[in-house]
């Protein structure tokens with residue numbers, strides 16, 4: 113069957129957080145833009161949280177691990193070489209379909225880790241270049257929170273008030289005030305008041321299965337409807353196999369497969385990769401040619417390297433009081449950044465944040481939640497009753513430093529439904545992370561004890577928490593040690609952009625999505641400003 | 646075979662005055678049904694059945710499996726817990742023995758009981774300069790009035 117051919121102007125690959133923001137921004141400037149997405153639209157009901165057996169679905173159809181979920185749009189990610197397993201979603205909305213929508217921002221120092229603290233790599237841009245874009249993104253996604261946090265540069269008033277602390281959160285806030293540790297109500301892309309067709313959060317719990325009432329933003333209900341109304345085109349069921357180049361080394365478009373197996377070639381003036389920190393290097397590494405034998409744009413050999421994931425140690429506290437820990441959005445209410453910045457008196461570089469998680473139903477509790485073990489057998493029911501509703505878990509997001517051997521590669525021995533090689537994640541904890549984890553566990557334990565926890569249970573890292581995928585096509589000024597420049601354009605291939613978390617030069621110690629969306633919005637503006645589209 | 650599965654699941658989840666034993670609510674049959682949706686799980690489930698058959702003389706099937714094949718045990722435990730905790734009777738017990746409202750999260754959601762607590766530090770600026778002039782300027786402004794309401798227009802000026 114011959115390939116079907118067509119031609120577009122700007123071609124974005126991936127309709128997740130970054131691809132949606134970028135497409136919307138260009139469309140709002142009147143630029144013709146087309147996005148190819150391998151998955152399909154998701155309905156609000158697809159969260160499955162209205163079913164009696166919803167917790168079973170959480171382990172299966174709504175698992176964040178694509179190797180467990182195995183939907184038609186999922187591609188294999190080999191993870192036996194990584195202690196942290198991947199957590200993503202493939203479909204319109206990308207991983208925001210399953211995310212928790214906790215949206216703290218990078219701090220200014222995060223962009224200057226090499227200059228300030230002698231580790232990792234600096235970004236060629238600063239917080240100040242992104243501040244305006246964070247604001248635009250907050251507005252479109254809809255952001256609850258409270259402005260005035262002295263722990264961060266100023267921001268505008270938030271869309272709605274913050275999510276409620278809950279009973280455990282209130283105890284922990286009291287404890288933080290006693291300890292004089294800095295905390296602030298978290299920013300989150302979860303509405304606490306109705307906004308248009310999106311309803312206010314009703315505290316149902318499992319945001320990570322999707323939000324049936326639209327309180328929790330995902331880009332399929334925020335950016336995409338607006339982008340399409342502005343004339344952007346979105347093609348679903350379009351699995352991109354590789355990016356094509358001509359003899360001069362410029363990108364000419366992509367080769368993709370539709371669900372019937374039909375091959376297509378779509379030519380474009382500009383190709384923009386937004387498949388996330390694993391998907392983007394996977395496709396670019398698969399785009400080998402005479403001119404680009406190590407993968408497209410990979411003369412630096414940086415493509416796929418420096419994978420940063422944020423190791424997340426977790427400590428669960430058990431309270432005598434029933435704090436109803438099954439209620440409330442699952443991942444955050446307050447943000448603790450007391451140990452965020454570098455402190456030379458500690459035995460590790462850089463720092464971490466802590467957030468308080470909840471929303472564990474009966475089954476997840478019985479299976480041990482984040483960090484406790486519930487015995488099977490005779491002691492099971494008693495232990496279950498002790499834990500269920502009585503716990504709060506502090507998750508410690510540790511800044512990860514880039515290491516060339518922590519990386520994404522491809523493995524042609526395993527392929528997806530379209531014959532594209534599987535991605536392989538290789539990831540180990542660095543010494544710095546191990547020391548930071550120890551410190552973080554100690555702080556989280558002290559906090560929970562101060563909050564009245566009768567006992568605490570710690571895990572050094574959550575193995576399933578591979579959802580912050582950063583660094584695998586990093587941004588930098590020097591083409592020898594980075595993949596894209598400050599405008600997200602490949603050093604080697606001028607009309608190839610990468611706009612997702614792959615471009616992060618450092619990881620910060622916060623969830624990455626608002627930052628990667630701000631980067632994507634800025635990249636769209638620069639493309640327009642430089643009259644490239 | 647079902648008696649063997651009953652014995653095994655009752656080892657994991659025995660009953661008491663409040664909680665049903667696994668066999669009372671046919672956890673074994675539900676496990677089989679759950680495992681049948683996926684070929685990998687189905688073959689693990691078949692392995693479990695073989696194991697139980699081959700060890701039926703042992704008194705403590707749970708302990709035996711855990712000691713002899715920990716990977717298969719973890720699979721079986723997760724599946725048994727899944728089958729048990731999605732059962733409506735069990736969820737009724739959960740609700741009776743806690744403050745849990747026994748219904749799916751949506752559409753009604755749950756009331757989040759809370760208290761209002763304010764951060765102790767609403768004034769002292771804590772973020773660190775990145776060494777740029779812009780950081781210096783913003784720090785000075787923010788220190789002057791930590792509670793100022795900023796506009797997007799003002800923030801836009803920060804761009805280089």
Ligand SMILES: Cc1cc2nc3c(=O)[nH]c(=O)nc-3n(C[C@H](O)[C@H](O)[C@H](O)COP(=O)(O)OP(=O)(O)OC[C@H]3O[C@@H](n4cnc5c(N)ncnc54)[C@H](O)[C@@H]3O)c2cc1C
Nearest residue numbers: 126128129130150202203206207212213214352612623625
């Ligand atoms: C359970 C969970 C919880 C999370 N919680 C948070 C949180 O609280 N805060 C936060 O900041 N972040 C969180 N994240 C991470 C957040 O979802 C991601 O950072 C964000 O979605 C990344 O955006 P992206 O556009 O780079 O990639 P994605 O959103 O993953 O989108 C990539 C898209 O590209 C498509 N694609 C990939 N390959 C191809 C191909 N070959 N052809 C066509 N299309 C392709 C995929 O199908 C996908 O739709 C969470 C993620 C998960 C899974």
Ligand code: SF4
Nearest residue numbers: 313316317319323441
């Ligand atoms: S807790 Fe709130 S935001 Fe989360 S899924 Fe439920 S309604 Fe949506």
